[in-house]
Amino acid sequence: MFQNHTPECFPKMEEQDPSDRLRGDQPKETKENGSFSQFSSSVRAMVRIRQKYQAMKKRRLEIAAVSSQSFMSPRSTSPKVFTFENFQDTINSNPASPHKRKKKRKARVLFPSSSLRAVPTKERSRAKNCLYLLCIIVFLQIYNAIENLDDHVLKYDLDGLEKTLKREVFGQQEVAESLLGHLHDYLSTYVHNKPLVLSLHGPTGVGKSHVGRLLAQHFRSVVGEDLVMQYFVLHHCPTEDDIPQCTKSLDSHVSEMVTHAEEQEKIPVFIFDEVEHMPRELLDTLQDLIHPKNNNEYLNAIYILISNLGHEDITKFVLHNSSVAVSGHLSLIQELNPWLRSYLERYHMLFLEADLLPFMLLEKSYVMDCFIDEMSREGFYPDRSHVERLAEELSYYIVGEREFSHSGCRQVVAKVNLL
Ligand SMILES: Nc1ncnc2c1ncn2[C@@H]1O[C@H](COP(=O)(O)OP(=O)(O)OP(=O)(O)O)[C@@H](O)[C@H]1O
Structure with a gap:
């Protein structure tokens, strides 16, 4: 019997559609010679083959559907033969892919819940604190010293003196400025x-x-x-x-x-x-x-x-x-x-x-200022022509167009007294 169903007949069976076989289109020799057990084993084999074929077909369809969703570009350069390696890479590299790359978390040290977590204690530097304190003290001392300097010079009212000198002294600006500068420098401190x-x-x-x-x-x-x-x-x-x-x-x-x-x-x-x-x-x-x-x-x-x-x-x-x-x-x-x-x-x-x-020697214009000042003090109206006439009565060094009084304003008071 088995000789009739030699392996030569199995290739014939595989070439046929298994459904045909199930429909009963078996070869005539089988009907005539095969026993029931032989028939049933053949049927089981066919059913298994069909089931495997159906499963493979179904899986192929699913993969085709997924790949058609993933590759949006009309012309794909990827190989037509499907491999899982390429498929995974493509998904990861696609920006539209829902599987976004997760942010890298900072490395954390996980401690077992049963044990106590030993956090390293921050060491407090005493030297650092002392340094801060020293800086504050130095700052306060400098601030205080500057304040004190100002306070000290303020009580001598050098601003008031400056105004007085500007108002009352004619033609000696350089001397007045130098004088005030010396006084300011000296009076800014008490210890000399x-x-x-x-x-x-x-x-x-x-x-x-x-x-x-x-x-x-x-x-x-x-x-x-x-x-x-x-x-x-x-x-x-x-x-x-x-x-x-x-x-x-x-x-x-x-x-x-x-x-x-x-x-x-x-x-x-x-x-x-x-x-x-x-x-x-x-x-x-x-x-x-x-x-x-x-x-x-x-x-x-x-x-x-x-x-x-x-x-x-x-x-x-x-x-x-x-x-x-x-x-x-x-x-x-x-x-x-x-x-x-x-x-x-x-x-x-x-x-x-x-x-x-x-x-400096006093120029004629400053001598005239002396006359105006003195005349106003004495209750005379300082008429310009009158002042010029009085100033003309004094003697001058003449250098080019400039005239310097021989005796400055010394005679001014005497001249005004004679008015
Ligand atoms: N530069 C000036 N500005 C204002 N007034 C002046 C000036 N120079 C002199 N006088 C007036 O002239 C008068 C005499 O001046 P002052 O006594 O200061 O002279 P002096 O320079 O001291 O001269 P001397 O060395 O002769 O004493 C003063 O009363 C003052 O009013």
Whole structure:
């Protein structure tokens, strides 16, 4: 029997449609010779083959449907033969794909729930805290120091003094600015290693004593009457016989004032006029006071020395350099100081530590300002033509178109008094 159903017959069976077989189109030899068991095993095999075929067909259709959805482009370059590797890559690379790439999460350390999570403790640096504290302290100290500097200079009202000098002094802008600068620098602090010594020089009638008076008036109003001294040699020490007594009283008076000023935490002001008339003994005493070796209170003081020492050379210098000096391109102080200093140091060592302030010769226009000021003060109407006529009565150095008064404004008061 089996010989009739040799493997030669199986290929024939496979070539046939299994459905035909199920419909009963079996070969005639089978009907005639095969037993029931043979028939049933053949049927089972066919059913299995058909089921497998149907399953494969179904899967192919599903894959075709998925791939047609995924590949949106009409012309795909992918191979026609389906592979899962390409399919997966295509899905991942498609931006429209619902399977978006997940954001990478930060790596986390997972601790077992049963054990305690040991977080590393932040170490607090003591040095860091100290550094912050130090920075704050330094900042506060600097801030406080700046505030104190302002407070200190404010009580001397240098702004008020500046206004007064601008209003009352004519033709001496450079000297006035320099004077205010020195005062501001000195009065900004209370502790000093030397007193401030300002020496005012210049020809007659240019306003040296006038400035001295304005300074005395101003400082009396800000530090008090008892801390300002005005010393006129010809008045306080008129004869040579008085000199020993004068030196003693000057020394004791200055000592008293600086001690008193130290107690009040203020800076006293000493104004010495007519220094050119001071006898040597008095100059020596003054030098000892200005350059003390011992006490602090002597270091916190302002000395104003007023004289006409060096006036001839100041006059010569101004006349020779009138074109630049008057137009403001030349600093009289800078140019004159080296020469003036060497002259004064030869005169007396008192001037060694002094800051020198040379006054300019006064031009005619400034002399006219003096007349207007004085006439207004005395109740006269300062008529322009009248003022010009009065100014014409004075004598002038004439350099080009410029006229410099021989005696500044010295004769102004006398002339107005005669009106
Ligand atoms: N630059 C000036 N501005 C305003 N007024 C002045 C000026 N110069 C002088 N005067 C007036 O002239 C008068 C005399 O001036 P001051 O006494 O200051 O002269 P001085 O420079 O001290 O001269 P001297 O060395 O001869 O004493 C003063 O009363 C003042 O009113």
